[in-house]
Amino acid sequence: MDTLINDIRYGYRMLVKSPAFTAIAVLALALGIGANTALFSVVNALLFHPFRFPEMNRIVTVWETIPTQGVEHNEASVPNYLDWRAQNSSFENLGGYSWWSVNVSSVDPPERVQGFLVSGNFFQVFGATPILGRTFTVEDEQAGRDKLVILSYGFWQRHFGGDPNIINKTLQLNNISRTVVGVMPREFDYPAGSEMWAPYPLDQSSQPDERHAHFWLVVGRLKSGAGREQAESELNSIAANLEGQYPDSNTGRRVTVIPFLQDTIRNYRAALLILLAAVGFVLLIACANVANLMLARAAARQKEMAIRTALGAGRLRIVRQLITESTLLALLGGFFGVLFALWGIDLLVSLFPAEFIRYIPGWSQIGINREVLLFTLGVSVLTGIFFGLFPAIQASRPNLNETLKEGGGKGINSGGRSRLRSILVVAEFALSLMLLIGAGLMMRSFARLMDVRPGFNPDNVLTMSMTLPRAKYKENEQAVAFYRQLLERVRALPGVRSASVINIIPLAGSNQTTLLVLEGRPEPPHGQEPEANFRTISPDYFQTMEIPLIKGRPFTEQDTAESTPAVIINETIARKFWPNEDPVGKRIRNAGPTERNPWLTIVGVAADIKRELAGKPESEIYQPHAQVASREMTVVARTENDPLNYVQPVRSQVQALDPNQPVYGIATMEQVRSSSVFLQRIAVTLLTAFAIVALVLAAVGIYGVMAYSVAQRTHEIGIRMALGAQRRDVLKLVVGQGMMLALIGAVIGLAAAFAVTRLMSSLLFGVSATDPTTFAGITLILSFVAFIACYIPARRAMKVDPMVALRYE
Numbered sequence: 001m002d003t004l005i006n007d008i009r010y011g012y013r014m015l016v017k018s019p020a021f022t023a024i025a026v027l028a029l030a031l032g033i034g035a036n037t038a039l040f041s042v043v044n045a046l047l048f049h050p051f052r053f054p055e056m057n058r059i060v061t062v063w064e065t066i067p068t069q070g071v072e073h074n075e076a077s078v079p080n081y082l083d084w085r086a087q088n089s090s091f092e093n094l095g096g097y098s099w100w101s102v103n104v105s106s107v108d109p110p111e112r113v114q115g116f117l118v119s120g121n122f123f124q125v126f127g128a129t130p131i132l133g134r135t136f137t138v139e140d141e142q143a144g145r146d147k148l149v150i151l152s153y154g155f156w157q158r159h160f161g162g163d164p165n166i167i168n169k170t171l172q173l174n175n176i177s178r179t180v181v182g183v184m185p186r187e188f189d190y191p192a193g194s195e196m197w198a199p200y201p202l203d204q205s206s207q208p209d210e211r212h213a214h215f216w217l218v219v220g221r222l223k224s225g226a227g228r229e230q231a232e233s234e235l236n237s238i239a240a241n242l243e244g245q246y247p248d249s250n251t252g253r254r255v256t257v258i259p260f261l262q263d264t265i266r267n268y269r270a271a272l273l274i275l276l277a278a279v280g281f282v283l284l285i286a287c288a289n290v291a292n293l294m295l296a297r298a299a300a301r302q303k304e305m306a307i308r309t310a311l312g313a314g315r316l317r318i319v320r321q322l323i324t325e326s327t328l329l330a331l332l333g334g335f336f337g338v339l340f341a342l343w344g345i346d347l348l349v350s351l352f353p354a355e356f357i358r359y360i361p362g363w364s365q366i367g368i369n370r371e372v373l374l375f376t377l378g379v380s381v382l383t384g385i386f387f388g389l390f391p392a393i394q395a396s397r398p399n400l401n402e403t404l405k406e407g408g409g410k411g412i413n414s415g416g417r418s419r420l421r422s423i424l425v426v427a428e429f430a431l432s433l434m435l436l437i438g439a440g441l442m443m444r445s446f447a448r449l450m451d452v453r454p455g456f457n458p459d460n461v462l463t464m465s466m467t468l469p470r471a472k473y474k475e476n477e478q479a480v481a482f483y484r485q486l487l488e489r490v491r492a493l494p495g496v497r498s499a500s501v502i503n504i505i506p507l508a509g510s511n512q513t514t515l516l517v518l519e520g521r522p523e524p525p526h527g528q529e530p531e532a533n534f535r536t537i538s539p540d541y542f543q544t545m546e547i548p549l550i551k552g553r554p555f556t557e558q559d560t561a562e563s564t565p566a567v568i569i570n571e572t573i574a575r576k577f578w579p580n581e582d583p584v585g586k587r588i589r590n591a592g593p594t595e596r597n598p599w600l601t602i603v604g605v606a607a608d609i610k611r612e613l614a615g616k617p618e619s620e621i622y623q624p625h626a627q628v629a630s631r632e633m634t635v636v637a638r639t640e641n642d643p644l645n646y647v648q649p650v651r652s653q654v655q656a657l658d659p660n661q662p663v664y665g666i667a668t669m670e671q672v673r674s675s676s677v678f679l680q681r682i683a684v685t686l687l688t689a690f691a692i693v694a695l696v697l698a699a700v701g702i703y704g705v706m707a708y709s710v711a712q713r714t715h716e717i718g719i720r721m722a723l724g725a726q727r728r729d730v731l732k733l734v735v736g737q738g739m740m741l742a743l744i745g746a747v748i749g750l751a752a753a754f755a756v757t758r759l760m761s762s763l764l765f766g767v768s769a770t771d772p773t774t775f776a777g778i779t780l781i782l783s784f785v786a787f788i789a790c791y792i793p794a795r796r797a798m799k800v801d802p803m804v805a806l807r808y809e
Contacts, residue, residue: 008324015328022329025290029333031693032286033379034340035279039686041345041372043272047265049371050362052187054127055221059260060228062094062218062235068252068528075214080242080250082202084218087238090231094220095122101467101632102196105660106172107159112467112662113195115149115173120199123150125221126190133167133182136199143201149178153186155195173198174469175660191217193358211249212592219260232257248592251525264361271683271763278438278690281431283379285697287387288424288431292704294326294388295421319389326388327381334380341376342368351682356675422741425705429745430752432691432698433782437753439691440774441760441767442684448766449677454506455609455617457546461636461669462643463505464650466661468631476629477561482657483625483633487538489653490637496646499637500541503534503630505669506609507676514621515591518577519599529591532573532619533611536628542606544638550574552584552604559624567600568622571608576619588621613676614765634665643668683763695782699789706738706793717797727798734797738790739783746779 015022053059062084064074076084076096085094100115123135130150140146149171160166170177178198222231235255243250345366349357357363473479483501490499504510515529524530539555542548550571559566567588574583583602590597600623608617625633639646647666654663667675674681710717717730757769767774 008328014325021293022332025293025329026332026336028286028289028697029330029380029383030336030340032283033330033334033337033376033383034344035690035693036283036379037337037341037368037372037376038344038348039276039279040375041341041366041368042348043276044369044371044375045362045365045367046360047269047272049365050261050264051126051190056261057259058092058222058224059125060220060222060231060257061260061263062220063256063258064214064239065254065256066252067254069531072256074253076216076218077211077214077249078200078202078216079211080239080253081216081218083242084235084238084255088231088234090222090226090234091220092223093121093124094218095119095125096200096216096218097122097191097197098200098215098217100198102173103175103467103469103660103662104171104173105175106170110660110662112664113155114193115196115198116191116194117200118197119202122197122219123184125219126188127221128184128188130182131185132164133180135182136197140199141202143203146199146201147176147178148181148199149173150182150184150197151180152184152189152195156183174467175471176469189364190361192361192363211246220257228257228259252528268679270759271679274438274760274763275683275686275690278435278687281435282690282694282697283383285428285431285694285701287383288428289697289701289704290326290329291387292421292424292701294322295424323385323388327384330380330384330387333383334376337380338368338373338376341372348686351685352678353675356678421705425701425741426745426748428698428701429742429782429786430749432694433746433749433779434753434756435687435691435694436778436782437749437775438757438760439684439687440778441757441764441769441771442680442687444771444774445764445767446677446680446684449613449680452610452613454613454673455547455607456506456669458669458673460639460641460643461545462639462646462650463634463636463665463667463669463672464647464654464663465632465634465665466654466663468661470631473631479629479631480561480626483538486635486653486657487540489656490635490650493646493649493653495640497638497640498540498544499635500538500544501625501633501635502537502541503633505634505636505672506545506611507613507672509612509676511611516619516621517589517591517597519587519589521577530576530619532569532621534590535620535622536625536630536633537622538625541622541636544636545609546638547609548607550605550607551582552602554604555622555624560626563627565598565600565627566603566624568604568606569602570606570617570620572617573619573621574605613673636669680763680765695785698782699785702738702742702786703789703792705741706734706790707796710734710793710797730797731791731794734794735787735790738793739787742783742786742790746783750775750779 062076063072064076064080065072066074078096081094081096085091088094095118097116097118100117102113102115104111104113118136120136120138120141123129129135131153133150135150136148140148151166156162156166166180166183169180171180173196184197220231222228232255235257239250239253239255243253345368349366352363468479468482473482487499487501490496504512512534513531514534516532517523517529537555539557539559542554549568551574552568555566555568569583569588577583578586583605586602587599588602589599606620606622609620611618611620635650637643637646637650651663654661717733720733721730753775754770761769
């Protein structure tokens with residue numbers, strides 16, 4: 001221990017004696033370690049520990065699948081869920097939930113919040129207990145006993161200031177009085193973004209038609225000792241029995257059971273791991289740079305090492321001393337890296353809008369915690385050993401005869417040390433090239449994505465959503481009348497060119513589908529009916545969104561509940577089912593009982609639009625809102641100038657019709673379009689930032705090697721010039737040496753990038769993972785940077801005075 005303490009003290013003194021070296025090395029390491037710490041804090045929160053539920057390994061999600069249609073994740077129907085729950089023997093608790101849009105009129109001003117309707121055993125699945133009151137029970141699933149609510153910690157604090165007497169108070173939610181029975185702790189945030197939970201009256205879901213309604217998300221806690229495969233097999237046996245009992249609704253439906261954490265993170269796991277690998281490359285490049293600095297410093301300390309060896313110090317003793325110094329450097333880099341990470345995390349969080357991040361599980365846990373600090377400490381120690389080991393081995397083998405001579409140590413350039421520095425530069429170049437190619441592919445992909453035409457004109461369109469409470473607007477006619485009056489008022493506003501409503505706007509990320517039956521065609525087997533996105537709209541929707549109508553007519557005010565049921569289909573459906581015919585006048589209907597799903601006459605064909613910019617146009621049908629009323633609708637208004645100028649005027653019209661009706665989701669259509677590719681934009685931004693840092697570090701690394709080489713070869717260059725070598729010969733010598741290293745690095749980097757970028761295929765749009773333009777362009781850019789990094793030391797070499805160089809030696 002005393003020896004270690006002495007090594008630390010001596011290492012500290014040596015670092016203090018070389019402030020420039022120490023500052024540069026610590027800065028390089030702080031950037032690399034800080035970037036890794038910041039990104040690891042995100043990965044740790046979002047991938048490894050988004051939730052802190054007890055015995056997470058026993059929690060699973062349960063999805064219906066339709067193998068014949070390639071559907072892997074489909075919500076369950078409530079009756080199917082109840083049968084699974086009653087007949088299984090693998091689950092300790094099998095719970096479920098569904099989205100619940102909540103208008104809170106008992107607060108001022110009225111607010112719309114995100115709630116969830118849950119089964120009575122929902123909280124037991126997660127082993128969650130409230131900080132006040134109680135959770136629900138299975139008895140609360142009965143109609144008449146379900147007028148209860150549990151609040152999130154955030155909602156409780158925001159509206160009631162943490163009032164401990166909140167239990168048994170009533171709130172007006174969607175115009176229904178509900179009694180508060182519990183408050184969940186701050187750390188319970190599932191589903192992400194939840195503000196409150198209410199029991200779902202499951203006893204009202206026994207109607208046969210309810211098996212066609214798939215909206216119920218299922219989660220379960222396995223019994224101790226029960227495996228996921230066992231549970232999946234059992235549920236599939238139950239599903240097969242249900243298929244025989246209910247062929248109209250359950251044909252072709254099976255079940256998959258997925259570990260809860262794996263299922264939660266599946267949509268962004270690959271992107272985060274790629275970013276983590278990218279920032280790991282940055283750290284490796286920083287290590288290579290510092291290792292080069294250590295080699296240069298070791299060359300300057302040759303006499304010191306020779307004297308220590310001559311006095312009896314063994315190689316292991318010298319290596320240990322130098323590793324101690326490098327570890328001290330790395331720990332200093334780690335300390336400042338944590339400071340960089342704190343700044344980086346704040347910057348990263350600020351890039352995400354609040355309405356977006358609240359739905360990302362684990363986001364609130366991003367920060368510097370014990371796990372992140374342990375990661376940083378481990379990275380720092382390993383980094384110190386990694387970049388210090390090889391320079392230490394090189395320095396521990398001094399040439400005593402040469403070094404201890406008078407003037408020894410000047411101009412001695414160990415071949416092994418030179419080769420190692422060259423290898424490090426090649427590694428830097430290769431890693432930088434890989435990062436830059438990855439960033440280039442992402443940038444080209446994002447540019448292609450932003451060039452996609454969504455099928456409508458997003459300019460100068462305001463969107464604003466609202467959900468009318470069923471308790472107040474009991475009849476469909478009331479909801480239809482509300483939106484009709486609202487649109488009349490909005491259209492009358494100065495500067496509003498057109499306005500309409502739709503249940504789901506394009507690019508918003510949500511969807512609603514229906515199964516179709518075509519008149520005059522054989523009905524497909526149950527479970528194989530064609531599926532289409534379902535939209536209910538008011539007249540003028542296509543005009544407002546500037547979606548071309550290819551054939552037929554748009555909806556009008558004459559398309560009412562009393563008129564012939566009408567439908568407009570998109571081009572995709574027309575091409576699929578009537579490729580050589582005019583579909584106008586044909587009839588289709590929604591699958592299910594005919595008495596509830598009348599035949600719809602096709603009155604028009606609309607141009608395809610994109611539900612997702614990166615996706616292909618999907619089958620889509622539109623029905624008049626007056627015939628298929630929905631209480632949850634979005635106003636779309638095309639304006640003459642900035643749509644945000646019309647937010648307050650439109651909101652005022654809503655309040656004039658119903659003072660207790662909140663609005664939400666206020667955004668321009670351009671903002672919606674931008675938000676739909678937000679994750680891609682963040683990934684491109686971060687990967688590009690990492691690549692630029694790598695580019696700078698690689699350029700500095702090449703420059704450092706060449707500058708050191710020129711300094712070591714001053715005598716040689718002087719002799720060459722004395723013997724007649726021209727300045728251009730010296731230029732070719734130095735630049736050629738550096739560019740040879742760059743060429744080797746480029747070959748290795750291209751080969752590695754060719755293999756690694758294939759892992760990015762799922763993240764790219766419109767660009768191949770081996771796009772030759774990107775590979776060639778990035779290689780040329782990095783080669784040019786390498787040339788400049790070599791040219792500057794070469795210029796210095798060209799100015800060497802032979803007489804001065806020879807006299808120096």
